[in-house]
Amino acid sequence: MEKSKVVVIGGGIAGLSAGIYALKAGFDVDIYEKNAIPGGECIGWNRKGFHIDNCIHWLTGTKKGTELYDVWESVGALAEDTEYADISSFYTSTYKGQSVTLWNDLERTRKELVEISPEDEAEINKFIQYVEYSKQCLIPAAKPMEMWGIGDYIKMGKSMADFPKVMKEFGKISLEDYSKRFKSPLLQKMLCDYLPKEYCVYSFMVSYATMADGNGKVPMGASLQMSLRMEKKFKELGGKIFYNAPVNSIVVGDNGMSAKAGVVGKKNASGIELGDGSFVAADYVIPTIDTNFLFDKLLPSKYMPKELKKAYENQKAYPATSGFQVAFAAPCNFEAGETTFVDIEPLTVGDRSFDRMYVKAYGYDAVCVNGDRQVIQTSIFQTDEDYFYWKGLSSEEYNRVKEEKARQIQDRIEAAYPELKGCLEYLDAWTPLTYERYCNAYHGSYMSFVTTPLGKSVRITGRLKGLKNVYLAGQWTSAPGGLPVAVTSGKFAVQRILKDLKRDVEI
Ligand SMILES: Cc1cc2nc3c(=O)[nH]c(=O)nc-3n(C[C@H](O)[C@H](O)[C@H](O)COP(=O)(O)OP(=O)(O)OC[C@H]3O[C@@H](n4cnc5c(N)ncnc54)[C@H](O)[C@@H]3O)c2cc1C
Numbered sequence: 167m168e169k170s171k172v173v174v175i176g177g178g179i180a181g182l183s184a185g186i187y188a189l190k191a192g193f194d195v196d197i198y199e200k201n202a203i204p205g206g207e208c209i210g211w212n213r214k215g216f217h218i219d220n221c222i223h224w225l226t227g228t229k230k231g232t233e234l235y236d237v238w239e240s241v242g243a244l245a246e247d248t249e250y251a252d253i254s255s256f257y258t259s260t261y262k263g264q265s266v267t268l269w270n271d272l273e274r275t276r277k278e279l280v281e282i283s284p285e286d287e288a289e290i291n292k293f294i295q296y297v298e299y300s301k302q303c304l305i306p307a308a309k310p311m312e313m314w315g316i317g318d319y320i321k322m323g324k325s326m327a328d329f330p331k332v333m334k335e336f337g338k339i340s341l342e343d344y345s346k347r348f349k350s351p352l353l354q355k356m357l358c359d360y361l362p363k364e365y366c367v368y369s370f371m372v373s374y375a376t377m378a379d380g381n382g383k384v385p386m387g388a389s390l391q392m393s394l395r396m397e398k399k400f401k402e403l404g405g406k407i408f409y410n411a412p413v414n415s416i417v418v419g420d421n422g423m424s425a426k427a428g429v430v431g432k433k434n435a436s437g438i439e440l441g442d443g444s445f446v447a448a449d450y451v452i453p454t455i456d457t458n459f460l461f462d463k464l465l466p467s468k469y470m471p472k473e474l475k476k477a478y479e480n481q482k483a484y485p486a487t488s489g490f491q492v493a494f495a496a497p498c499n500f501e502a503g504e505t506t507f508v509d510i511e512p513l514t515v516g517d518r519s520f521d522r523m524y525v526k527a528y529g530y531d532a533v534c535v536n537g538d539r540q541v542i543q544t545s546i547f548q549t550d551e552d553y554f555y556w557k558g559l560s561s562e563e564y565n566r567v568k569e570e571k572a573r574q575i576q577d578r579i580e581a582a583y584p585e586l587k588g589c590l591e592y593l594d595a596w597t598p599l600t601y602e603r604y605c606n607a608y609h610g611s612y613m614s615f616v617t618t619p620l621g622k623s624v625r626i627t628g629r630l631k632g633l634k635n636v637y638l639a640g641q642w643t644s645a646p647g648g649l650p651v652a653v654t655s656g657k658f659a660v661q662r663i664l665k666d667l668k669r670d671v672e673i
Contacts, residue, residue, distance in 0.1 A: 169194040172663070173438055173448035175413045175464070178206020178605070179649055180454035180640040182396040183656025186241045188452070189403040190673050191660055197405065198440065200412035205393030206605050207612050208649060210533075213593040216541050217533045218493045221389035223505075223526075224373075224382035226305060226650045232381065233307035237653055242399030243385075243392050250383035251530040256374050257505040259356035265506075266356050270378050272297060283350035290353075293371075296336065299328040300368070300375035305650045309671055310658040312627055336367035338619045359507040359522060362487070362547055364618050369646065388533050412441040416451055416464050416636060434635045452659045454640040454652075458608035469633055471626045474642070478608075481550050483621035486611035487646075488553060488598035489545035490515050492572045495591040496542045498529050500583070508582040513574055515546050516555035525579055541593065544575060553598040553609040568595045614647025628659055637662050 172188040174181045177199030188195045203209065210219040227234030228250065238244040256268040266282055269275045276294045280287050302325060308318075336344070342363035345354040361370050376382035385392055400407060416435045437447040453460050458478060461470040477484035505526045512519045527542050528534035534541040559567060572595040580587045598610020605612075617623050624645040628638035639655040641647030661671040 170449040171196070171447065172450045172452060172660075173198065173446055174452045174454060175416075175438065176206065176454040176640065177201070177204040177397070177407055177409070178454060178640070179208050179393065179396070179652040180656045181206070181452075182393065182400055183237075183241050183653045184452045184454060184639050184659050185400045185405050185407070185656070186396065186403060187657045187660040187673050188450075188663075189400070189405050190240075191664055191669075193450070193660075193663075195400075195405045196446065197400070197407040198411040198413050198438065198446070199407060199409050200441075200606075201604065202409050203390075203393075204397040204407065204409075205390055207601065207607070208389045208393045208652075210388050210390040211594075213493070214495070214591070215536045216493075216495055216539075216593055217388060217390075218541060218543070218594055219388040219390075219528060219531070219534060222384055222392070222649070224377055224384060225392075226376050226382050226648070227307075227653075228383040228385070229379060229381035232304050234305050234650055234654070237307045237657060241653060241656075242395045243653070249386040251386055253384060253504050253530060255504065256377045257360055257507065257524070259352065259359045259507045261352045261355045261509060264352050266352055268356070268374055270380070272378050279353065283348070283353055286348045286350055286353060289347050296332050297371050297375045297378060299332050300371040301379040301381075302326045302329045303332070303372045303375065304381075305654065307650075307654045307657070309661055310627065313661065313665060313671060332368050332371060336371060339367045340364050340619055341367055341370055355507070355522065359524070362485075362549075362616070364485075364616075366617050366619055369617055384530075386531055386533075388531055391533070413455075413464060414439045414441055414443075416453065417445065418465070418633065433632055435633060449635065450663050451636045452639055452656070453636065454638075454656065454659075456606045456608050457638070457640070457642040459606040460638075465630075465633075465636075469630045469636075471630070473624050473626050477615050477621065477624050480621065483618060484615040484624070484645075485618065486550050486553070486609040487613045487616055488548040488601060488607075488610040489612075490548055490552070490571065490595070490597050491543060491545040492575050492595045493541055493543045493593040494576065494579070495536070495539045495593055496527070496586060497589050498535060498538050498540045500527060500529075500540070500542070500586060500589075504530065508578075510578040511581065513546070513571075513578060515548070515571055516552040518549075518552065520546055523575070523578060525582070539591075542579075542590075544579070546575075548598050548610065550609050553602075556597050556599050556610075564597075564599070568597060571595070608642075614642045614651065615645045617646055628655065628662060634666075 172193040172195045174184045174197040185197045208221045258267040279290045344367045345357040435451045461467045507524045510523045529540035601607040601610040637659040639659040641652045643655045644651045664671045
């Protein structure tokens with residue numbers, strides 16, 4: 167019997183995952199990707215003999231025995247012999263000559279924090295206790311939640327017994343407000359350094375807990391290699407991936423082409439139209455691309471789920487996340503710590519001014535080292551407003567500003583680390599517009615909507631009202647996005663197809 171055909175749009179982590187699981191479920195699968203390589207945002211690139219790693223700061227799901235680890239293993243991203251970077255801390259913050267580190271060892275952190283600020287002891291103990299509780303917050307990855315039975319809820323309730331306390335206490339407080347509970351200015355800075363200060367405290371606690379629990383390691387070989395491992399798995403299973411193949415639209419209704427009889431109708435997609443005008447028939451379509459682009463260019467906006475619509479209409483409550491990033495080559499003996507935040511002379515990017523910045527050294531991975539030099543990077547957090555600032559520049563101004571800001575950042579790194587003066591080589595700078603150009607990313611956002619106290623976490627099932635055989639995947643299906651959401655969303659889309667076919671959803 168001829169196999170049903172699944173067409174996946176986008177060859178990022180969600181698209182590769184959807185493709186792999188659809189093949190495992192016995193479908194015939196094509197992936198169409200607009201770029202020349204797989205990975206989407208999970209990639210890196212080479213400059214002047216150095217590899218710049220664009221993505222993985224931590225990969226949630228590296229702990230064996232978790233459902234998410236099984237998914238990463240199943241898609242070929244991780245394996246028994248995967249090597250991880252030797253990183254012992256989340257990050258370090260420095261302020262007025264003092265420094266503090268959030269170690270993966272929570273007791274070590276607790277002691278260090280109390281030593282720095284004995285008067286904050288009670289609040290520090292509580293912080294560590296709640297980070298410990300947050301280790302229970304594991305991403306369910308066996309099947310979509312709408313398919314859960316009572317047994318699944320009981321299992322989750324048992325394994326996450328203390329996590330509701332975190333949500334109750336810290337689910338609606340911003341990091342900025344929380345930091346004011348601490349008297350030490352250094353600890354206040356530390357709490358607002360890593361994530362934007364308007365983020366909810368619980369997302370920070372969960373991030374730190376993931377690292378502290380050994381469930382957020384960094385696989386060696388950098389982000390692109392992980393995407394390539396998934397592409398290899400997809401091809402080995404018999405999938406076809408087409409590069410430089412942008413999809414123009416999802417064709418709704420029967421356009422007379424050859425999708426399987428009985429499937430196509432007004433409430434179904436018959437396939438996709440590619441950039442060159444050709445048509446590809448499909449029984450099922452899984453778009454994994456940016457949802458703002460999808461419901462603007464590939465499908466009429468009437469199909470956009472109302473949860474997404476609401477979020478796009480309320481930018482203040484649902485901001486986008488991006489960065490102005492710069493990479494340099496630096497000597498390998500530069501040992502400031504893996505990720506260290508420093509005070510800087512105010513730096514203006516767009517309309518906003520920044521007085522803190524981090525330096526991340528990539529010497530832990532041989533692919534980011536060339537001879538006795540390693541890549542170091544920084545990122546200045548960018549918002550929706552910043553995106554419009556960059557967007558408003560002419561292409562000459564854009565290049566000029568990018569170079570000028572990169573030079574100013576170099577000055578600030580050298581001011582923080584005088585030993586680097588004269589030793590830095592500029593490699594590259596990129597902005598929110600880079601992500602828009604490369605991935606069609608909404609306002610250059612490389613994560614989904616930020617969870618702020620003003621909004622409700624966005625989560626959609628990926629089914630579209632009025633369109634039966636299109637199943638969304640991708641990081642925009644569940645805030646705050648990221649690699650775990652991307653990889654599980656691909657699997658879940660296939661499980662939804664299987665459910666509708668009344669087949670077993672175990673894959
Ligand atoms: C600087 C940075 C740091 C990050 N750090 C982390 C981290 O530490 N941990 C973490 O979990 N996540 C991190 N992320 C986020 C992570 O990279 C993303 O959440 C994830 O890669 C999104 O995957 P996706 O498949 O949903 O989307 P995408 O990666 O955007 O993939 C969508 C794909 O669709 C393609 N496409 C778009 N339009 C079309 C079209 N019309 N036709 C065909 N193809 C199309 C795009 O080219 C792209 O390849 C980071 C991202 C960045 C940029």
